[in-house]
Amino acid sequence: MELFAVPDLPEVRPGDDLAELVEERVDLRPDDVVCVASTVVSKAEGRHADLDDFPAGPRAREIAATLEELAGEEKDPRFAQAVLEESTDLVMEAPFLLTETRFGHVGVNAGIDRSNVADADLLLLPKRPSESAERIRAGLSADRVVVTDTCGRPFRHGQRGVAIGWAGMPASRDWRGEHDRDGREMGVTVQSVVDELAAAANLVAGEGAGGTPVVVARGFEFGDLGGSDNLYRDLDGDFVRQALRGWSFDG
Amino acid sequence: MELFAVPDLPEVRPGDDLAELVEERVDLRPDDVVCVASTVVSKAEGRHADLDDFPAGPRAREIAATLEELAGEEKDPRFAQAVLEESTDLVMEAPFLLTETRFGHVGVNAGIDRSNVADADLLLLPKRPSESAERIRAGLSADRVVVTDTCGRPFRHGQRGVAIGWAGMPASRDWRGEHDRDGREMGVTVQSVVDELAAAANLVAGEGAGGTPVVVARGFEFGDLGGSDNLYRDLDGDFVRQALRGWSFDG
Numbered sequence: 105m106e107l108f109a110v111p112d113l114p115e116v117r118p119g120d121d122l123a124e125l126v127e128e129r130v131d132l133r134p135d136d137v138v139c140v141a142s143t144v145v146s147k148a149e150g151r152h153a154d155l156d157d158f159p160a161g162p163r164a165r166e167i168a169a170t171l172e173e174l175a176g177e178e179k180d181p182r183f184a185q186a187v188l189e190e191s192t193d194l195v196m197e198a199p200f201l202l203t204e205t206r207f208g209h210v211g212v213n214a215g216i217d218r219s220n221v222a223d224a225d226l227l228l229l230p231k232r233p234s235e236s237a238e239r240i241r242a243g244l245s246a247d248r249v250v251v252t253d254t255c256g257r258p259f260r261h262g263q264r265g266v267a268i269g270w271a272g273m274p275a276s277r278d279w280r281g282e283h284d285r286d287g288r289e290m291g292v293t294v295q296s297v298v299d300e301l302a303a304a305a306n307l308v309a310g311e312g313a314g315g316t317p318v319v320v321a322r323g324f325e326f327g328d329l330g331g332s333d334n335l336y337r338d339l340d341g342d343f344v345r346q347a348l349r350g351w352s353f354d355g
Numbered sequence: 356m357e358l359f360a361v362p363d364l365p366e367v368r369p370g371d372d373l374a375e376l377v378e379e380r381v382d383l384r385p386d387d388v389v390c391v392a393s394t395v396v397s398k399a400e401g402r403h404a405d406l407d408d409f410p411a412g413p414r415a416r417e418i419a420a421t422l423e424e425l426a427g428e429e430k431d432p433r434f435a436q437a438v439l440e441e442s443t444d445l446v447m448e449a450p451f452l453l454t455e456t457r458f459g460h461v462g463v464n465a466g467i468d469r470s471n472v473a474d475a476d477l478l479l480l481p482k483r484p485s486e487s488a489e490r491i492r493a494g495l496s497a498d499r500v501v502v503t504d505t506c507g508r509p510f511r512h513g514q515r516g517v518a519i520g521w522a523g524m525p526a527s528r529d530w531r532g533e534h535d536r537d538g539r540e541m542g543v544t545v546q547s548v549v550d551e552l553a554a555a556a557n558l559v560a561g562e563g564a565g566g567t568p569v570v571v572a573r574g575f576e577f578g579d580l581g582g583s584d585n586l587y588r589d590l591d592g593d594f595v596r597q598a599l600r601g602w603s604f605d606g
């Protein structure tokens with residue numbers, strides 16, 4: 105398997121056709137997986153926003169006041185408002201905002217970026233990243249697309265690339281029912297290949313000014329196992345979310 | 356960047372020299388990252404165990420009884436005992452055992468495998484995987500080694516490869532203080548490159564009978580950013596662990 109960045113991509117602007125920008129720069133093969141940073145998907149979709157677009161309601165003001173006190177630095181209640189409007193569930197309020205976005209992804213600040221954004225205060229995540237992936241895919245000579253973001257996680261420091269949208273392949277590869285080297289049937293292993301592809305792509309894309317938001321993964325063989333698009337846990341099956349529900353930060 | 360599996364590796368046995376097995380099969384370059392599944396590190400280190408090695412104490416019997424009731428199927432208290440003995444902290448007791456291993460990694464059942472294990476009931480994780488990585492590295496003509504495992508996570512279904520040990524490189528690449536495309540200084544981004552390498556390697560290694568526990572990542576450039584080996588959160592900095600502390604499963 106090989107991973108390479110699409111070279112010389114310009115600053116992406118609202119209305120840009122990402123598929124076309126990629127096709128002009130690389131010769132794709134049908135079985136390539138094109139991994140696209142959500143940042144440029146959002147830019148192409150015009151998901152820029154300004155803080156003034158989010159006049160803060162009482163809940164946002166309350167949250168910002170708490171965060172301000174904890175951080176000892178000013179927190180803009182309009183930012184909290186933006187996060188609330190981008191979210192369908194509040195997973196954690198302090199010491200940072202962790203929410204579920206409308207498409208099921210749990211992330212800090214609903215994935216709203218203030219980095220690598222030109223001419224606007226904020227960049228919101230794509231509204232429905234798997235639909236974005238499908239749209240991009242339709243314009244590509246490659247059959248598979250993954251939309252990525254960079255996220256932190258419990259238990260481990262640091263961030264890594266994850267998938268927030270995908271098209272042309274299932275999110276996971278299901279090993280259940282397969283047999284291991286010793287003939288034992290595997291009972292639980294469902295490999296989240298879109299997340300692994302996103303992580304791999306992130307190694308090449310980087311997080312800074314590199315200008316390489318699109319990475320092609322060539323030679324990834326999904327194989328003939330089954331798969332599923334069920335990537336995001338709901339509250340019922342997520343004990344961490346249940347635990348966070350009954351918890352509050354006490355300093 | 357390129358990823359390829361080391362071909363034709365045999366079943367690994369206690370005492371085997373993994374570095375030698377790899378060197379015999381591929382021409383490594385100094386800047387390759389050799390990603391080794393913990394399974395074979397454990398096998399080489401003789402971390403096989405039998406359930407009889409773990410006579411269950413009262414705590415393990417209590418845990419197994421709870422899990423048995425919840426699962427509606429028999430649970431061996433000796434397995435719970437093995438998990439307890441491999442752990443320094445119990446993060447979650449039900450509906451499954453999530454613990455911190457002695458080297459800081461949080462995983463289900465302390466990472467003890469019952470899959471891909473020949474001639475023993477259990478395979479325990481390496482005692483100190485970063486020391487294992489360093490030992491393997493010493494015998495290789497490549498300068499960097501990552502020891503991987505397959506793990507689940509909160510918020511998302513499925514499992515993906517993570518690093519549990521590494522040598523010759525820091526665990527993370529620190530982008531803080533760097534400037535993004537718009538000249539904005541990045542405040543939080545610490546990229547967990549060893550986890551991303553482990554995830555990438557896992558795409559090639561697979562989870563089944565493939566027989567490809569070692570994957571070479573060629574052409575990964577760490578660059579000249581700083582880094583850190585601080586991969587595992589401690590309780591203080593991990594709100595999810597704090598929340599799980601005060602939580603118990605109620606069916």
Ligand SMILES: Nc1nc2c(ncn2[C@@H]2O[C@H](COP(=O)(O)OP(=O)(O)O)[C@@H](O)[C@H]2O)c(=O)[nH]1
Pocket residue numbers: 112113114115116117141142143144147217219220252253254309310311312313314315316317318536
């Ligand atoms: N060429 C180009 N690169 C961009 C643009 N926006 C971001 N990038 C690059 O895309 C990569 C990922 O950026 P990042 O902010 O981490 O995106 P995220 O992980 O999706 O939030 C980095 O290499 C950035 O320099 C853009 O508009 N054009």
Ligand SMILES: Nc1nc2c(ncn2[C@@H]2O[C@H](COP(=O)(O)OP(=O)(O)O)[C@@H](O)[C@H]2O)c(=O)[nH]1
Pocket residue numbers: 285363364365366367368392393394395398468470471503504505560561562563564565566567568569
């Ligand atoms: N050649 C060889 N392959 C093995 C051996 N043990 C496991 N594998 C392979 O290593 C890969 C990873 O195995 P897995 O059980 O998922 O390891 P883990 O992720 O470290 O728990 C799969 O391709 C297995 O078939 C072994 O002793 N020899």
Ligand SMILES: [Mn+2]
Pocket residue numbers: 142143215217253254
């Ligand atoms: Mn982002």
Ligand SMILES: [Mn+2]
Pocket residue numbers: 141253254310311
């Ligand atoms: Mn990023």
Ligand SMILES: [Mn+2]
Pocket residue numbers: 393394466468504505
């Ligand atoms: Mn394992």
Ligand SMILES: [Mn+2]
Pocket residue numbers: 392504505561562
């Ligand atoms: Mn595995």
